[in-house]
Amino acid sequence: MEIHGNCSEEFSAVREAFADSLRSGADVGASVAVYLDGEPVVDLWGGYADQARSQPWERDTITNVWSTTKTMTALCALVLADRGELDLNAPVAKYWPEFGAAGKDRIEVRHLLSHTTGLPDWDQPVTLDDLCDWEKVTTLLARQSPRWEPGTASGYHRFTHGFLIGEVVRRIYQHSIGTILADQIAAPLDADFHIGLAAEHDHRVSDVIPAPGPASAANPRVEIPVGAYVTAQDTWSTQWRRAEIPAANGYGNARSVAALQSVLACAGQTPQGRLLSEATCRMVFDEQSHGIDLVLGIPLRFGIGYALNASDAPVSTTSTHACYWGGRGGSLVVNDLDTRMTIAYVMNHMTNLGLADPRGQKLLHAAYKALAP
Secondary structure: OOEEEEEHHHHHHHHHHHHHHHOOOOOOEEEEEEOOEEEEEEEEEEEEOOOOOOOEEEOOOOOEEEEOHHHHHHHHHHHHHHHHOOOOOEEEOOEEEEEEEEEEEEEHHHHHHHHOOOOOOOOOHHHHOHHOHHHHHHHHHHHHOOOOOOOOOOOOOOOOOHHHHHHHHHHOOOOHHHHHHHHHOOOOOOOOOOEOOOHHHHHHHHEEEOOOOOOOOOOOOOOOOOOOOOOOOHHHOOOHHOOOOOOEEEEHHHHHHHHHHHHHHOOOOOOOOEOOOOHHHOOOOOOOOOEEEOOOOEEEEEEEOOOOOOOOOOOOOOOOOOOEOOOOOEEEEEEOOOOOOOEEEEEOOOOOOOOHHHHHHHHHHHHHHOOOO
């Protein structure tokens, strides 16, 4: 299997792990990138962009990265906080007055970013059409009551996360979060990442390939089941691509994910200038919860916008200041502020293995191997 792109000799173990994943069939088409001190030291891609294995995965191929999108939504919120336009400790109702209904008047913005709001789903069935109707889903969330005491525990906000943060951002800027990401962050950094996709990019999209076999058995530690669900096939639709679903319908590749997220790993500094202060980057590590997530049923430690490194975390490194998240099917991004390194993996072939997917884990371990003395 031919691999394309560039990889410094120091990170040859990443190239070997990536090649093995494609060669073995674990991956169909994929990309991996490692940024160190804000510069790409690994930028590789290979395999096929389609399930029939007839079209090659190209340098500019992009795909739906599912919940890795949440790291971009968090980045937008951090940028606004850094500018003094968003107070992470302020009540959400300060920016979105209607949200203060049904006992939510004391919920703070930081709770939205850490999945501790108590609104992991809607109280009524939600369809794909509904997810593509911004006004409907945000109005419903504003009317709901929390399912547990906000701030006391995390319960993964699979889809609601992006609408909650996105509506706060929209109330501040009068523009969608996808527009803000595109104009104020991605464009200055020349990063090819999109929340909601314009038709001009359709020809570059690799549709995700559904995971083989049945989904994983129900986790007995799940206390709060959620119902909103989208199939892999749903994401092939024009409807999904054109909507803004800022928890789940980001499109990019490993290069664009790493280029944007490396801002955090480099304490806010970019090759084009400073985007965030170091103090704002460190706010990510203000622990908001640590324990069994009420929705996922796995141990998670959440800070502001990201899961944090922990001994019981599904993604763990040797660094104190590492944060991460991934997407359904296997995509992953890890930011390490101690080593100033970002590792991103984006693929089209989905699995049901979650954050423990060995494909991303092997690439992560290979990247850290390169830094070992």
